[in-house]
Amino acid sequence: xxxxxxxxxxxxxxxxxxxxxxxxxxxxxxxxxxxxxxxxxxxxxxxxxxxxxxxxxxxxxxxxxxxxxxxxxxxxxxxxxxxxxxxxxxxxxxxxxxxxxxxxxxxxxxxxxxxxxxxxxxxxxxxxxxxxxxxxxxxxxxxxxxxxxxxxxxxxxxxxxxxxxxxxxxxxxxxxxxxxxxxxxxxxxxxxxxxxxxxxxxxxxxxxxxxxxxxxxxxxxxxxxxxxxxxxxxxxxxxxxxxxx
Numbered sequence: 001x002x003x004x005x006x007x008x009x010x011x012x013x014x015x016x017x018x019x020x021x022x023x024x025x026x027x028x029x030x031x032x033x034x035x036x037x038x039x040x041x042x043x044x045x046x047x048x049x050x051x052x053x054x055x056x057x058x059x060x061x062x063x064x065x066x067x068x069x070x071x072x073x074x075x076x077x078x079x080x081x082x083x084x085x086x087x088x089x090x091x092x093x094x095x096x097x098x099x100x101x102x103x104x105x106x107x108x109x110x111x112x113x114x115x116x117x118x119x120x121x122x123x124x125x126x127x128x129x130x131x132x133x134x135x136x137x138x139x140x141x142x143x144x145x146x147x148x149x150x151x152x153x154x155x156x157x158x159x160x161x162x163x164x165x166x167x168x169x170x171x172x173x174x175x176x177x178x179x180x181x182x183x184x185x186x187x188x189x190x191x192x193x194x195x196x197x198x199x200x201x202x203x204x205x206x207x208x209x210x211x212x213x214x215x216x217x218x219x220x221x222x223x224x225x226x227x228x229x230x231x232x233x234x235x236x237x238x239x240x241x242x243x244x245x
Contacts, residue, residue: 022074022118022119022120023074024072024073024074024120025120025121025122026073026074026120026121026122026123026124026142026145027073027074027075027076027115027118027120027122027123027124028068028071028073028074028075028076028123028124028125028126028138029076029078029108029111029112029115029123029124029125029126030064030068030075030076030077030078030094030125030126030127030128031078031080031099031107031108031111031125031126031127031128032061032064032077032078032079032080032089032127032128033057033079033080033081033128034079034080034081034082034084035054035057035058035061036054037050037051037054038050038054040053040054040057041053041054041056041057041129041205041206043206043207044056044205044206044207044208044210044211047207047208047225048208048220048221048222048225049222052220052221052222055220056205056211056217056220057129058088059216059217059220060128060129060130060131060205061088061128062088063130063131064126064128064129064130064133065088065089065090067133067134067135067137067138068094068135068138069090069093070135071135071138071139071142073142074095074120075093075094075095076094076095076096076097076111076115077089077094077095077096077097078097078098078099078107078111079096079097079098079099080098080099081098082098083096083097083098084096097111097114099111103178104178104179105173105174105176105178106173108125108163108173109168109170109173111125112125112165112168113168116167116168121166122142122145122146122164122165122166123164123165123166124138124141124142124145124151124162124163124164125162125163125164126138126153126161126162127161127204129204129205129206130161130202130204130205131205131211131214131216131217132202132203132204133161133162133202137153137199137200137202138162140199141153141162141164141197141199142164144164144197144199145164145165145166145197147195147197148195148196148197149165149166149167149191149194149195149196150163150164150165150166150169150191150194150195150196150197151163151164151165151196151197151199152164152184152187152188152196152197152198152199153199153200153201153202154184154198154199154201154202155184155201155202155203155204156201156202156203156204157181157203157204157206158180158181158182158183158184158185159179159180159181159183159184159204160183160184160187161202161204162199163187169190169191169194171190172187172190172191
């Protein structure tokens with residue numbers, strides 16, 4: 001996409017942004033954590049360990065790249081701490097930035113403000129840990145925004161995995177207990193006088209229980225944890241058989 005580009009000026013992390021005009025009316029904002037040991041998926045790590053949690057997060061990043069790349073929209077990746085070059089996010093497809101703000105709400109508001117200042121008419125923000133999300137889900141969200149002022153993807157844990165809007169609406173970014181099961185309800189309350197498209201509910205990956213039964217993640221689990229899961233599955237099958245008898 002013509003809008004996307006970074007010029008590396010010193011061979012290190014510091015780069016000079018190359019700006020081009022938007023190629024779409026739609027912008028996708030992707031919030032991602034820098035994939036570093038002990039700094040990502042910390043709640044998951046309490047069960048699987050830091051190394052497995054990092055491997056799982058890298059796997060989720062690759063999934064996010066895969067589902068977002070085909071979208072015919074301009075794409076912005078916002079790193080949690082610093083820009084990375086030559087990583088999973090191709091600079092020819094994803095424009096790279098760093099999140100700014102003291103909490104999640106402020107960082108999201110700043111990101112939306114930045115893309116709208118570029119002239120986009122619709123913008124959607126997602127995280128990078130949604131294994132259940134597909135390219136079609138994202139396309140559906142942009143389509144919903146054509147008729148509604150907001151689009152929200154409810155998460156099973158009481159938060160949301162996607163937020164879309166046509167203009168910055170400051171109240172949805174403030175007075176929230178981020179990371180709790182009150183976020184979705186509070187956000188919908190903020191928008192009670194607005195047109196809101198609610199998308200399909202999905203499960204994001206925060207805890208081991210979120211992925212314990214998902215085959216794609218089994219290879220990342222420590223050996224001892226795999227054995228426990230196998231034993232539990234065997235007991236459940238045997239218990240079910242005895243019940244039927």
